[in-house]
Amino acid sequence: MRRPIIAGNWKMNKTPSETIKLISELKPLVAGANAQVVVCPTSVCLFAAKGAAEGSNIAIGAQNVFFEDAGAYTGEISCDSLLELGVEFVIIGHSERRQYFAETDETVNKKVLKALQKGLKPIICVGEHLKEKEHGITNEIVRMQTKLALEGVLANDIENIVIAYEPVWAIGTGLTATSQEANNTIREIRKAVGELYGERAEDIRIQYGGSMNAGNASELMGMSDIDGGLIGGASLKAADFAKVVNY
Numbered sequence: 001m002r003r004p005i006i007a008g009n010w011k012m013n014k015t016p017s018e019t020i021k022l023i024s025e026l027k028p029l030v031a032g033a034n035a036q037v038v039v040c041p042t043s044v045c046l047f048a049a050k051g052a053a054e055g056s057n058i059a060i061g062a063q064n065v066f067f068e069d070a071g072a073y074t075g076e077i078s079c080d081s082l083l084e085l086g087v088e089f090v091i092i093g094h095s096e097r098r099q100y101f102a103e104t105d106e107t108v109n110k111k112v113l114k115a116l117q118k119g120l121k122p123i124i125c126v127g128e129h130l131k132e133k134e135h136g137i138t139n140e141i142v143r144m145q146t147k148l149a150l151e152g153v154l155a156n157d158i159e160n161i162v163i164a165y166e167p168v169w170a171i172g173t174g175l176t177a178t179s180q181e182a183n184n185t186i187r188e189i190r191k192a193v194g195e196l197y198g199e200r201a202e203d204i205r206i207q208y209g210g211s212m213n214a215g216n217a218s219e220l221m222g223m224s225d226i227d228g229g230l231i232g233g234a235s236l237k238a239a240d241f242a243k244v245v246n247y
């Protein structure tokens with residue numbers, strides 16, 4: 001049985017003091033949640049986030065990490081630094097990083113391998129662009145991204161990985177895949193994982209992301225293969241995010 005995981009990707013929003021405020025508001029609202037709850041603030045807010053979440057059921061995730069241990073990589077952040085701050089999860093390969101920061105399937109794979117080696121749990125983002133959807137190649141795109149991201153990953157690590165299916169056209173647009181569409185694509189992703197790892201694919205948690213909110217969370221979460229959500233806009237207010245978490 002896969003435990004649902006609802007993660008808030010705050011993107012480049014909230015300062016350290018705002019981070020503390022939002023987590024403090026969130027704590028009592030999600031205390032009884034069945035789902036695993038994660039918030040992913042910006043890197044400079046992680047320390048504040050960890051402190052604010054102390055004693056609660058809220059885990060902390062980062063939005064990015066680099067694939068080398070240390071060295072001359074100006075501006076990058078290591079797994080060791082994240083771990084020392086008490087970070088448990090790390091989003092890897094978000095479409096915004098692929099679009100604006102030249103993230104590729106190859107760098108995604110290197111980051112996934114390094115994160116796992118160090119003991120961080122990757123949330124790997126995959127998803128098609130609108131043009132790809134219109135060409136009817138959604139499954140090909142997500143299968144390719146999934147298999148390339150997992151190259152070299154050992155079967156034992158599968159339970160430490162989360163995949164987020166985020167159709168790029170649905171991110172921040174108010175458009176969502178229908179629950180059936182999202183479920184079908186997520187099933188296809190699980191099938192691709194199964195081609196690499198056999199029945200271990202049943203252990204991997206696969207989230208939906210893309211304009212998921214209080215209004216559509218319960219329908220999406222009711223689908224057979226959707227194990228959680230990666231929430232952007234609706235994670236920035238405690239009451240909104242709590243409604244998704246308690247879907």
Ligand SMILES: O=C[C@H](O)COP(=O)(O)O
Nearest residue numbers: 009171172210211232233
């Ligand atoms: O990581 C989160 C996704 O990009 C979804 O963002 P959104 O909920 O604002 O559409």
